[in-house]
Amino acid sequence: MSNAPDLKAPKKAISHSTLGRARRWSWMFQRISGVILILLIAIHLTMNLVMGDGINQIDFAFVAGKLANPFWQWFDFLMLVLAMLHGANGMRMIIDDYARKPWMHATLQWALRIATVVIIVLGTLVLFTFDPCPAGSDPSLLPSFCEDI
C-alpha cells in the first residue's frame, strides 16, 4: 500500500468572513439604525398623526412650534440622517442585485449617492437655519409665541 501524498498548505489562508469589512459594517449599520428608526418613527407618527388633531393639525404653525425646540431639531436631525442612510444602503443593495449593465449600475449608484447627500444637506440646513417667526408673515399663520417677539 502506497503512502498518501503529503498535503500541501493552501497558498492563501482561508478567510472565514463571507463579507468584506465595508459590507460587514453596512450589515451592522442596517440592523442598528433599523432598531433606532423604529423608535424614532413611532414617536414621530404618534406626535404628528395620532395625538391632537392628527393630520389636520399639520401646518406651518405646528411645525414651527416643534422646530423652535432644540430637542425636536436634534430628534428630526437624527431621524433624517439615519433614515436616509438606512434607505440609501438598502437601495444600494437593490441596485447591485438588478442593474446588471455596468453603465446602468454606475449611473444608478451615482444618482443614489447624489440624491442622498443633497437630501441630508438640505434637510439639515432647513432644521438648523429655520426661523419659526419669519418677519413680514401673516401672524395668523405663525405659532402663537411669535406675538411676544
Add this chain to the structure above:
Amino acid sequence: MWMWVVHRTTGVAIFFFLLVHVLDTALVRVSPEAYNEVIGHYKTPIYAIIEAGLVAAISLHALNGLRVIAVDKWTWALRRQKVLVWVVWIGFAIVMIGFLPRHLMHAFGGA
C-alpha cells in the same frame, strides 16, 4: 421568500416617500404660505388613504426587520421562523387596528 418581497417593496416605497417628505418639509424655509399650500394636499381624502398605506408599509417593514434580526441572531428564532412570520402579520394587524380608526376619523370625520 414572500417576506423578502414584502421587505423590498415596502423599503423602496418608504425611501421614495422619504425623499418627497424632506422636500415638502423644506418648504417651511420658503414661507408659511408655501408650506401650508403644499401640505394642504396631504389632508385630501386620496392622500389620507396613501398615508394609511405608508403607515402600513412602515409598520410591516419595521416588524419584519425585527424578525430578520431575530432569525440572524438566535437559533431558536431560526427554527421557528415560520411562526415568526405569523407574529409579524399579527403585530401588523394590531398596529393598523390601533392606527386606522383614529387616522380615518381625523381625515374624514373632522374629529
